[in-house]
Amino acid sequence: MGSVPDSPVVGEGRGTSGAVTGRQLPKVSELGDLVRFRRPVLDPVERRLSRSLSIDDLRRVARTTTPRSVFDYVDGAAEAEVTARRNRQAFEDVVFVPDSLRSVADPDTSTVLLGQHVALPLVFAPTGYTRMMHHHGEVAVARVAQRHGIPYTLSTVGTSTVEDVQRAAPGGQNWFQLYLTNDTDLNRELVDRAAAAGFSTLVLTVDTSVAGSRLKDVRNGLTIPATLTPRTFLNMARYPAWWTNKLTTPPVGFASMRDFPGTSADVARVLFEPGLSFEHLSWLREHWNGHILVKGILNPADARQVMALGADGVVVSNHGGRQLDRTPATLDVLPSVRAAVGPEATVLLDSGVMHGQDVVAAVALGADAVMVGRAYLYGIMAGGERGVERAVEILESEYTRGMQLLGVRSTAGIERRHVRGEVPGSAPM
Numbered sequence: 001m002g003s004v005p006d007s008p009v010v011g012e013g014r015g016t017s018g019a020v021t022g023r024q025l026p027k028v029s030e031l032g033d034l035v036r037f038r039r040p041v042l043d044p045v046e047r048r049l050s051r052s053l054s055i056d057d058l059r060r061v062a063r064t065t066t067p068r069s070v071f072d073y074v075d076g077a078a079e080a081e082v083t084a085r086r087n088r089q090a091f092e093d094v095v096f097v098p099d100s101l102r103s104v105a106d107p108d109t110s111t112v113l114l115g116q117h118v119a120l121p122l123v124f125a126p127t128g129y130t131r132m133m134h135h136h137g138e139v140a141v142a143r144v145a146q147r148h149g150i151p152y153t154l155s156t157v158g159t160s161t162v163e164d165v166q167r168a169a170p171g172g173q174n175w176f177q178l179y180l181t182n183d184t185d186l187n188r189e190l191v192d193r194a195a196a197a198g199f200s201t202l203v204l205t206v207d208t209s210v211a212g213s214r215l216k217d218v219r220n221g222l223t224i225p226a227t228l229t230p231r232t233f234l235n236m237a238r239y240p241a242w243w244t245n246k247l248t249t250p251p252v253g254f255a256s257m258r259d260f261p262g263t264s265a266d267v268a269r270v271l272f273e274p275g276l277s278f279e280h281l282s283w284l285r286e287h288w289n290g291h292i293l294v295k296g297i298l299n300p301a302d303a304r305q306v307m308a309l310g311a312d313g314v315v316v317s318n319h320g321g322r323q324l325d326r327t328p329a330t331l332d333v334l335p336s337v338r339a340a341v342g343p344e345a346t347v348l349l350d351s352g353v354m355h356g357q358d359v360v361a362a363v364a365l366g367a368d369a370v371m372v373g374r375a376y377l378y379g380i381m382a383g384g385e386r387g388v389e390r391a392v393e394i395l396e397s398e399y400t401r402g403m404q405l406l407g408v409r410s411t412a413g414i415e416r417r418h419v420r421g422e423v424p425g426s427a428p429m
């Protein structure tokens with residue numbers, strides 16, 4: 001090795017002899033080269049987004065752009081919100097063990113999910129009522145997913161139809177999330193429409209046979225559409241920009257289903273099938289030719305059973321802490337679920353993913369990819385379609401950097417040994 005310069009050098013490069021060719025400190029006349037004036041960003045939405053460097057920043061912006069009842073619906077969780085905090089804590093407790101002196105040039109973040117190439121191990125989770133967060137709605141989220149080469153999952157209780165989404169993102173990987181309803185004809189219609197529209201994958205959610213209790217929604221008097229009381233009126237009146245969104249949006253209910261006013265808990269109570277069981281999964285396997293993922297799995301035995309019934313994979317999820325409170329953090333049960341289903345099954349994880357390093361951790365502990373819900377919803381609340389875009393940019397850059405700093409140059413190179421220690425719940429059950 002050549003000699004290492006012992007003093008900092010302004011400028012670049014070494015001379016042919018290997019000596020360092022440093023420049024003198026710049027003359028005043030050259031200072032113009034050193035001071036750059038950033039062009040002011042005039043558009044207020046763009047300004048807010050360009051200053052948002054993390055999902056947490058987007059969350060802070062979202063709080064200022066949306067009525068409290070809407071923000072709380074997204075941000076909140078069930079009961080005492082123990083699970084929601086636990087999800088985050090598990091990610092924060094991760095200790096990475098990096099490799100050194102491995103080339104991380106030309107990083108490759110891509111992976112294969114259900115036989116399809118995806119640009120990042122990231123999927124947009126299904127979220128109900130996206131047009132309530134911002135009038136750009138589901139179609140905007142689907143467009144961003146298509147542009148970034150990641151799958152988008154439309155919710156059964158979305159405010160756009162499968163046809164709308166397919167039209168908006170015809171080249172995207174569009175998945176449909178099914179809430180099994182207590183109306184057999186409607187179930188068949190939902191599945192047939194998703195197939196006819198060209199959706200490749202069904203995500204059957206199994207953790208919402210009854211509604212979780214989100215106390216903030218009850219306290220805020222949240223119904224969809226809004227019921228006007230002095231309290232809800234005052235709450236919404238403070239957000240004129242959000243109202244502009246609303247007024248430019250044609251009044252629709254659940255375009256995927258039938259118009260149905262009420263709280264999300266009312267929807268679950270009146271429409272969802274409380275008798276949902278393994279037989280329904282078998283029914284679905286017969287009626288759907290595409291891939292099936294079962295979302296809301298939290299133990300290895302259930303994971304094994306749904307695989308035996310013909311599912312292609314599972315989403316380890318506690319619904320972002322919005323259903324049963326006091327469940328384990330998903331990161332903590334992930335290794336045992338992976339061990340139960342083997343290397344070939346598709347295993348996704350969601351609930352609490354807010355940072356690209358969370359994605360690195362989940363991949364290290366056995367996930368093929370993660371889903372994010374709130375992360376992109378904070379984005380859409382902060383700035384519509386551009387806000388969703390910003391959320392992906394943030395996660396993508398954090399993921400890429402995290403992977404490289406771990407000494408790994410591809411998603412496939414992230415291994416269990418890159419996270420320290422025994423993981424709670426990883427013991428065989």
Ligand SMILES: Cc1cc2nc3c(=O)[nH]c(=O)nc-3n(C[C@H](O)[C@H](O)[C@H](O)COP(=O)(O)O)c2cc1C
Binds near residue numbers: 127155
């Ligand atoms: C506002 C909101 C609405 C949701 N709606 C649905 C839904 O309709 N169907 C579903 O399966 N999951 C739904 N979820 C759960 C998400 O799919 C996902 O499991 C959860 O958001 C993951 O946690 P995260 O938000 O911390 O990423 C919803 C989540 C949120 C925040």
Ligand SMILES: O=C(O)C(=O)c1ccccc1
Binds near residue numbers: 128265267268
């Ligand atoms: O809010 C949710 O998490 C959710 O899954 C849901 C359930 C019923 C109606 C709308 C959304």
